Amino acid sequence: MADHGLVIDMKSMGDNNIIDVNVASMYVDVGGGVLWTDVLKRCLGYGLAPKSWTDYLDLTVGGTLSNAGVSGQAFRFGPQTSTVMELEVVTGNGVKTVCSNSQNSELFFSVLGGLGQFGIITRARIMLQHAPDMVRWIRVVYSEFDEFTRDAELLIMSEESFNYVEGFVVVNSDDPVTGWPSVPLASNQSFDPTHLPKKTGPVLYSLELALHYSKHDDSSTVNMLVEKLLRQLTFVEQLRFEIDSTYMDFLLRVNHAEQVARGSGSGIWDTPHPWLNMFVSKRDIAAFNRVVFQNITKGGVNGPMLTYPLLRSKWDSRSSVVLPQSDIFYSVSLLRFTHAHPKESEIKQMVAQNNEIVQTCIKNGFDFKLYLPHYESTAEWKKHFGDQWKRFVERKSQFDPKAVLAPGQKIFTRNHQL
Ligand SMILES: Cc1cc2nc3c(=O)[nH]c(=O)nc-3n(C[C@H](O)[C@H](O)[C@H](O)COP(=O)(O)OP(=O)(O)OC[C@H]3O[C@@H](n4cnc5c(N)ncnc54)[C@H](O)[C@@H]3O)c2cc1C
Structure with missing residues (x-):
């Protein structure tokens, strides 16, 4: 899974089980390794639910937000990445940062759909709506x-x-x-x-x-x-x-x-x-x-x-x-x-x-x-990103300059020995 590297078991994080529903402000704070199934069940207890889903819910919040998160609600609310209000991220630089549309926004948008290349999502704040029965x-x-x-x-x-x-x-x-x-x-x-x-x-x-x-x-x-x-x-x-x-x-x-x-x-x-x-x-x-x-x-x-x-x-x-x-x-x-x-x-x-x-x-x-893309070389990734490649590379050099994170995707080559 990660040759000469590390796999982080998100369940091992102390605060991973966090699913805190804020009823007044209609959002939920969840640990990055929490399954969407558990988010659903907790939120329904308050008569609330996230707006946008994937078809299958035994996927982690951090995992789908690193891609997009698409299902039949996305035509109205966008993918799951469009329903995030705030993230807590540990960047490749080893810095724990809270980010949103208005705070550290470059990191926020880098990480959403970022294929795990810029940081590890340790918490996400997701918008809620009233749930139907x-x-x-x-x-x-x-x-x-x-x-x-x-x-x-x-x-x-x-x-x-x-x-x-x-x-x-x-x-x-x-x-x-x-x-x-x-x-x-x-x-x-x-x-x-x-x-x-x-x-x-x-x-x-x-x-x-x-x-x-x-x-x-x-x-x-x-x-x-x-x-x-x-x-x-x-x-x-x-x-x-x-x-x-x-x-x-x-x-x-x-x-x-x-x-x-x-x-x-x-x-x-x-x-x-x-x-x-x-x-x-x-x-x-x-x-x-x-x-x-x-x-x-x-x-x-x-x-x-x-x-x-x-x-x-x-x-x-x-x-x-x-x-x-x-x-x-x-x-x-x-x-x-x-x-x-x-x-x-x-x-x-x-x-x-x-x-x-x-x-x-x-x-x-x-x-x-391609969605959930898999390529074997940087050249193919460059083609995939097209005119967004330059931005993706700049984001990598800002948030994970040693290319520590997710080397298995073969987007960037790790430039140091662990
Ligand atoms: C049965 C099934 C059905 C699916 N259905 C849909 C669907 O309907 N819609 C859709 O959009 N997608 C769907 N997917 C794809 C899914 O969004 C991705 O596979 C996603 O990566 C799953 O998250 P995970 O928790 O399994 O991630 P993992 O497989 O554990 O991780 C995949 C990669 O994501 C990154 N990552 C994971 N967690 C984090 C984190 N906390 N922070 C930063 N990076 C992280 C890492 O690079 C990691 O290597 C489906 C997948 C499966 C297996």
């Missing part, structure tokens, strides 16, 4: 990509919209993991493919939506609002699935999937997951659909293929995250799972397909950036 969780299906993207963009730009908007690609087959059966939300719902138009291609698209409500709300009021929002959309009418869920269960949906995967005894949660995450400009997403979803991955990736639009205006350009140029860009996540007891060749094939996709994007001149 319940959500109406909905999936609707499209056979045409342009209709899917038009509706998704309409929803993320409307004042009145759902509280959560994501989307995913479904293989047009009966495969239980990647095909029609992966769309319904409950065991008493089924996907009837005869409702699909005859000319449907190798893949379908599904918008995943959620609307918050209170358990005291009149169900007819909730239904009316749902119908009003759905009425503007052009999905295949008979392919609509919905359930009501508690807010906590909805946010823990991937944690529940993890329990099922672990409980199955197949070992698939613990095998390698060569995931590919990227942000693709709106300009190129239709072409990306043709060359990637409808071609390279048309048979699926044995796991979810997420794609949904985000608004650049909700991301702070002073943070270290790099994004495509356009005002709207799509988060694309190929969340590959292996089969039980995979051979090395299966994993190598997945990695090779990821490389093929990246190379195809480069060859076609797509405006895209």
